[in-house]
Amino acid sequence: MALEWRVQRPAGRLGVARRVPSIRAGHYIVTMGTAIFLLSISALLVLWDFFLKATSVICRPVARSFLNARVSHMAAHLMRLARVYGHLSVELDDRLTIGLPNPCLVCANHQSMADIAVLMAAFKSHSLRFVAKKELTRGFPAVSEVLRIQQHALIDRHGGYRSTVKALATLGQRAKHGLSPVVFAEGTRSRTGEVTRFHTGGVRSILEITPLPIVGVAIDGGYHFASMTNLLKNLRGITYRIGFVGVFDPGTTKRSIGDAVEAVQDSVAQQINEWHSLTAVQG
Secondary structure, eight states, rough: OOOOOEOOSSSSSOOOOOOOOOEEEEEEEEHHHHHHHHHHHHHHHHHHHHHHHHHHHHHHHHHHHHHHHHHHHHHHHHHHHHHSSSSEEEEGGGGSSSOOSSSOOEEOOOEEEEEEEEHHHHOOOOEEEEEEEEEGSSTTTTHHHHHHTOEEEEEEESHHHHHHHHHHHHHHHHTTEEEEEEEETTOOOOOSSSOOOOOOOHHHHHTTTOOOEEEEEEEEGGGGGHHHHHHHSSSOOOOOEEEEEEEEOOOOSHHHHHHHHHHHHHHHHHHHHHHHHHHHHHO
16 A cells, blocks of 8 residues: 655645544643554564564675665655554655656755655655764664664764764765765754754765765654654644755855755745745644
């Protein structure tokens, strides 16, 4: 069963409010749907984590091949659970599903860890490799295994400039074999949904090794449930949007790459401001 995305359109469809069973947890009302979603996703991630660990011990190349073929479907399944049980609305710009250069460098804003799963589900025909914090390789069921087995670029924030450049350069080398790097250019998650300054260093380090077109992507909605506290308040009424903002030619010089990243930032900010204005009108 394929993930049933709702294609993004200028005007949103208003949902009809209805009563749902709920339980009280501390100071929060947790709907039964959200409780089922949290239990389901936790069980699924633990199951996947066990399978990936076991497969990796037996034969790591087999585990990597499995993920390369199935990780997009796994991410789509997680989003489907959020939609069915958590009542999360997901809007995907259909321009992300067809006609994009492959490979490419995906440059996006960042609001929550869910951004990783959403992009994996959206870019079905691309082999994405994320620039992520090294801390994510421990303590996150399934997610940590995926990052390690697929050899994503893992940045040690306390490792210094040299180790960061080395990790990005390695990702740039792997891009020569058809992989598409993903850079959250803000460098950290936005807790308010507002777009902050895009940094050019990570993008430039990759493109200096392997020139690639930049695909700009705007992501919005994840900041509503960036923490477990917010997640317990229920996903109902939250719309998670993923929008295509353009393909950008970064050129080959430091200045041209910087100009391209700045253009992506402006386009992402414009798109998110339009979404927020639409939400305000609908509200």
